[in-house]
Amino acid sequence: xxxxxxxxxxxxxxxxxxxxxxxxxxxxxxxxxxxxxxxxxxxxxxxxxxxxxxxxxxxxxxxxxxxxxxxxxxxxxxxxxxxxxxxxxxxxxxxxxxxxxxxxxxxxxxxx
Amino acid sequence: xxxxxxxxxxxxxxxxxxxxxxxxxxxxxxxxxxxxxxxxxxxxxxxxxxxxxxxxxxxxxxxxxxxxxxxxxxxxxxxxxxxxxxxxxxxxxxxxxxxxxxxxxxxxxxxx
Numbered sequence: 001x002x003x004x005x006x007x008x009x010x011x012x013x014x015x016x017x018x019x020x021x022x023x024x025x026x027x028x029x030x031x032x033x034x035x036x037x038x039x040x041x042x043x044x045x046x047x048x049x050x051x052x053x054x055x056x057x058x059x060x061x062x063x064x065x066x067x068x069x070x071x072x073x074x075x076x077x078x079x080x081x082x083x084x085x086x087x088x089x090x091x092x093x094x095x096x097x098x099x100x101x102x103x104x105x106x107x108x109x110x111x112x
Numbered sequence: 113x114x115x116x117x118x119x120x121x122x123x124x125x126x127x128x129x130x131x132x133x134x135x136x137x138x139x140x141x142x143x144x145x146x147x148x149x150x151x152x153x154x155x156x157x158x159x160x161x162x163x164x165x166x167x168x169x170x171x172x173x174x175x176x177x178x179x180x181x182x183x184x185x186x187x188x189x190x191x192x193x194x195x196x197x198x199x200x201x202x203x204x205x206x207x208x209x210x211x212x213x214x215x216x217x218x219x220x221x222x223x224x
Contacts, residue, residue: 017215023135066222101126
């Protein structure tokens with residue numbers, strides 16, 4: 001019985017990792033913005049109200065380490081940095097669209 | 113410009129609501145367990161390590177209010193309570209499967 005329960009716990013493991021990796025407060029808005037064509041941290045700052053630069057940079061760094069984003073630094077003056085979605089990041093966008101549709105159901109249900 | 117930014121913020125709104133409604137620490141494991149055929153709070157307690165009854169009840173209540181779960185009380189001795197997924201809850205399971213698959217990609221990517 002205990003082994004079966006452990007197996008069931010293991011089953012939610014990839015999902016837990018998925019949820020943990022996007023549960024940073026601004027991570028989903030960042031993914032969304034990049035998906036809409038924005039690339040530079042200054043653009044993310046304009047698009048996301050209330051996030052400060054230090055927090056933004058930390059979240060970008062974590063998402064780069066998780067393999068969701070790629071960072072490209074251009075050797076220019078002033079220095080320019082651009083982020084883009086990796087293949088894994090693009091798959092995340094697909095999963096988020098489904099969750100977005102589900103959110104709409106939730107909103108409609110609350111209105112009734 | 114400001115209107116456009118607001119429109120973009122609105123676009124992530126259903127997604128934010130979706131994420132908020134499942135971000136309670138045990139909500140996803142609860143949905144998972146019900147999806148696997150468990151119904152009673154005592155079964156959830158056995159299946160989820162480290163959750164206490166008070167917290168479990170709070171999360172069940174919130175999910176019932178959000179329209180994800182239905183609660184059924186049986187007039188028996190001892191009293192029996194069973195939870196099941198609503199149609200919205202079942203749609204959530206579909207979205208979570210996609211996110212689970214994405215979590216697997218994330219894990220494989222980290223191993224490389």
